Amino acid sequence: MSSTRRPALIHPLVQDLSLVDVLHALADPTRLTIVNTLHESGERACGTFPVTVAPSTLTHHFRVLREAGVVRQREEGKHRWTALRDEDLQARFPGVLETILASEQTA
Amino acid sequence: MSSTRRPALIHPLVQDLSLVDVLHALADPTRLTIVNTLHESGERACGTFPVTVAPSTLTHHFRVLREAGVVRQREEGKHRWTALRDEDLQARFPGVLETILASEQTA
């Protein structure tokens, strides 16, 4: 069968995104690094981020980002790919992610 | 003597502001309400914010905002006045506070 994989990943709808949740998701050094890396280089596999935490910790951070609507994840073979939800965030909270990432660059 | 008041309030310098700290300070409903109220109506006394938490909790939130560099507080007689550090934040993290408050308005 082709449908016996892991449970499908849940992503909140655009209209359900909460500003407080998004800010909370971004208010962590490791997660901000993840988001910044995604912004610079597009979709990536989980293990390819320039952070120094245990794999299980990384999984935790991805879940926080995913449930806040900041990233989208999809399964493909051995990898789980992660991408920024730029457009959704821009539609819901115009300029917020953009300006935060710009400040992060110059910080 | 005129210098026997409470310890002077400490405010971080503009160049010492941390983006993660600012985001963390804003990632709370009560504090976001405080910041939004300040943005709409300028400087205010502590007890005049439209929030429903205990006075001691409010003091806690003001300290978080102050130490992150989001607000500035000054003593005057019986009151402690609180104001947004709009310009400092704009200089350090251009557009960040602005876009967050704009999104908060329409949320």
Place this chain on the structure above:
DNA sequence: TTCAATGTACGACATTCATCGAAAGGAGGC
């Protein structure tokens, strides 16, 4: 089939956090 690679799930742990109530303290008015 066996193995290595990738990433998750679970449980544990120490820390931080938001919240409150009670007590205290400075400022101004009586």
Place this chain on the structure above:
DNA sequence: GCCTCCTTTCGATGAATGTCGTACATTGAA
């Protein structure tokens, strides 16, 4: 001096958070 108003400090408490190690599941290759 005394009292009231505004705000802080302290201590406590329950919840959330970031971290890890271990075990497990899935995939693709040897």
